[in-house]
Amino acid sequence: xxxxxxxxxxxxxxxxxxxxxxxxxxxxxxxxxxxxxxxxxxxxxxxxxxxxxxxxxxxxxxxxxxxxxxxxxxxxxxxxxxxxxxxxxxxxxxxxxxxxxxxxxxxxxxxxxxxxxxxxxxxxxxxxxxxxxxxxxxxxxxxxxxxxxxxxxxxxxxxxxxxxxxxxxxxxxxxxxxxxxxxxxxxxxxxxxxxxxxxxxxxxxxxxxxxxxxxxxxxxxxxxxxxxxxxxxxxxxx
Amino acid sequence: xxxxxxxxxxxxxxxxxxxxxxxxxxxxxxxxxxxxxxxxxxxxxxxxxxxxxxxxxxxxxxxxxxxxxxxxxxxxxxxxxxxxxxxxxxxxxxxxxxxxxxxxxxxxxx
Numbered sequence: 001x002x003x004x005x006x007x008x009x010x011x012x013x014x015x016x017x018x019x020x021x022x023x024x025x026x027x028x029x030x031x032x033x034x035x036x037x038x039x040x041x042x043x044x045x046x047x048x049x050x051x052x053x054x055x056x057x058x059x060x061x062x063x064x065x066x067x068x069x070x071x072x073x074x075x076x077x078x079x080x081x082x083x084x085x086x087x088x089x090x091x092x093x094x095x096x097x098x099x100x101x102x103x104x105x106x107x108x109x110x111x112x113x114x115x116x117x118x119x120x121x122x123x124x125x126x127x128x129x130x131x132x133x134x135x136x137x138x139x140x141x142x143x144x145x146x147x148x149x150x151x152x153x154x155x156x157x158x159x160x161x162x163x164x165x166x167x168x169x170x171x172x173x174x175x176x177x178x179x180x181x182x183x184x185x186x187x188x189x190x191x192x193x194x195x196x197x198x199x200x201x202x203x204x205x206x207x208x209x210x211x212x213x214x215x216x217x218x219x220x221x222x223x224x225x226x227x228x229x230x231x232x233x234x235x236x237x238x
Numbered sequence: 239x240x241x242x243x244x245x246x247x248x249x250x251x252x253x254x255x256x257x258x259x260x261x262x263x264x265x266x267x268x269x270x271x272x273x274x275x276x277x278x279x280x281x282x283x284x285x286x287x288x289x290x291x292x293x294x295x296x297x298x299x300x301x302x303x304x305x306x307x308x309x310x311x312x313x314x315x316x317x318x319x320x321x322x323x324x325x326x327x328x329x330x331x332x333x334x335x336x337x338x339x340x341x342x343x344x345x346x347x348x
Contacts, residue, residue: 022330039241044251051255056286060293061250065242071249078250079257081289087282090265090274097266108263170303171312171340174294175319179332181294182323184287193284194291201292202299213292220288225280 006136009129013118013140020114021148027055028149030172031062032156033163038062042157049153053109053146056180057082059173060213069210077213088116095123096138098131107138115142189231193224311343 028049035045035058052058061078069077088111096107118141123134163169185191197220204212265274298316300306319336323329 026330026333040247044244044247048251048254051251052258054258056290057254057258061254063293063297065246065250071246071253074250075253075257077289077293078254079261080285081293082254082258082261083282083285083289085258086261086264087279087285089262090269090279090282093265093269097269101267104266105263108266109259111262111266166344168303168311168340168344171297171301171315172337174297174312175315175336175340176333177290177294178298178316178319179323179329179336181287181290182320182325182332183327183329184290185324190284190287193288197288197292198295201295205296205300212296213289216292217285217289220292221281221284224284224288225277228280228283 006132009133010136010140010143013122013137014143015140016118016122017114017141018144020118020145023114024145024149025152027176028152029156029159030169030176031055031058032153032158033160033169034059034062034156034173035153036157036160037163037169038066040157042154045157046150046154050150053149054082054085054112055149056177059177063173064210064213067210073209073211073214077210077217080214080217084113085111085116088113091120092116092138095119095134096131099135103135107135110139110142110146112142112145114145187228189224189227192227193220196220196223311340311347314343315340 031049032045035048040048048058057078060081061074064074064077089108092107092111096104099107115138119134119138122137122141123129129137181194185194197216200219201212201216204215206212207215294316298313299308301309301312304312315336318339319332322335323332326332
């Protein structure tokens with residue numbers, strides 16, 4: 001029965017997604033805390049976290065808003081941070097593109113690092129899965145994460161103002177992002193992209209409106225893509 | 239840090255909610271089964287590794303909490319988080335080592 005097999009794939013996804021709650025819990029709490037410290041009320045914080053559902057982009061927007069960056073630049077920069085979910089969406093399309101539109105719309109909202117990471121591994125490993133089975137797996141992988149993300153953001157927002165300065169929470173964001181960055185630097189082009197972006201970001205801090213972030217991001221991205229092309233060419237010649 | 243104007247905040251929330259959904263929906267929803275140009279995918283692959291460090295680098299080199307003066311606990315914590323993440327591929331391990339370094343050094347330097 002199709003239903004039973006989809007059901008078992010849902011639970012397989014659930015199990016595979018479970019370890020990521022270790023990221024969702026501290027990250028969600030941290031967002032709630034920092035949002036409250038930045039002056040957002042609970043309604044703003046929860047609407048933000050529930051509708052955007054992308055931690056890194058939310059942190060970026062928060063940081064830039066506190067630096068009095070113009071609204072359009074905040075939006076452009078935070079959405080640039082989120083460009084990677086477009087890549088995930090592209091990568092999942094061959095597997096899930098055949099599902100009904102309403103399912104694809106709901107799935108789109110849940111495209112995040114964790115669901116993408118679980119799903120691509122699983123779909124490549126078992127290429128014979130049907131589209132409903134893949135959808136079931138995809139939703140399973142996000143099921144343990146999403147509720148905890150909302151809940152922890154809420155708890156963080158409630159705790160927020162009670163946390164003393166000596167906890168040095170100003171530095172929680174850099175440490176968390178750098179911790180995420182390490183595992184992403186899988187290849188030489190990834191490292192080149194990061195390095196170029198860092199150098200350009202430090203050189204462009206004088207550019208007004210925090211535009212340096214967008215400039216550095218774009219140049220880093222192009223450097224990575226270019227490095228990949230050059231390495232591929234060298235490999236082809238060898 | 240300055241307090242954020244509520245109107246601005248709501249514009250950012252709505253804009254990001256719509257924008258993030260469009261980014262996620264664009265391929266899975268609109269493109270369907272059609273293939274994508276390789277140059278586009280190649281650039282998208284490097285967005286996260288470029289823009290995340292670009293956001294963080296100035297915060298590490300000139301931390302706001304110290305009035306923009308580079309300081310040892312923060313620089314060390316950043317280095318440890320990055321290196322542990324690189325070596326172990328484990329985000330949680332990297333976060334905790336970075337935090338331990340920060341608190342350890344802040345405590346020692348009193």
